[in-house]
Each structure stands twice: as structure tokens, then as C-alpha cells.
Amino acid sequence: MLFKVEMDVKVPLDYDVDHFADLKRKELExxxxLQKVGTWRHIWRVVGLYSNISIFDVxxxxxxxxxxISLPLYPFMEVRVTALCRHPSSIHDDDR
Incomplete structure (x- = not known):
């Protein structure tokens, strides 16, 4: 199943900078x-925001x-999820 996931990261201004840097490193890992196993298929940065739009295949x-909830930055995220399905006019076979 494909899902569009919009993630906005909201970190308190007084949050410890070193701890946040460690969380970002863990988030990247x-x-x-998730990318290597095909779960996190696509990611796009939203210009000007600490946000992304991603496609997950689960x-x-x-x-x-x-x-x-396994993402290290999850506690700081506002998440919106939309279920997707293959469009019948798509020419791509991997749009399942």
C-alpha cells in the first residue's frame, strides 16, 4: 500500500542543540x-519549511x-497521511 505522508518538524526553540543534532543523525540512519528496503520510496523537501512530503510503501x-513512530524525530512531528492507489492511466508498473 502506498501512502503520502506530510511531516512538519516543530522543535522548541530552547531544545538542547547537541541532543537535537544527535536525533537528526539517528533520523538520517x-x-x-527504510529507503534501502523500499519502505520509504520517495522524499521531497518543502521549500522554506522544516517539512517533507514522502511516499511510503507498506x-x-x-x-x-x-x-x-520509530523515527527519532517523531515526537517533534505533525504528520498527515493520505492513502494512495494506482491510477488506471499510469504507465508505470510499480505504482501499486
């Missing part, structure tokens, strides 16, 4: 793991939930 909404 987790993101790359077996269920429960799996997506588990993936999202």
Missing part, C-alpha cells in the same frame, strides 16, 4: 535503512504507524 496502515 533510520531514513536510509503492507498496512498499522505498519506505516509503526514505521512513523
Amino acid at each position: 533510520r531514513f536510509q535503512e 503492507t498496512s496502515s498499522s505498519e506505516l504507524h509503526d514505521v512513523l
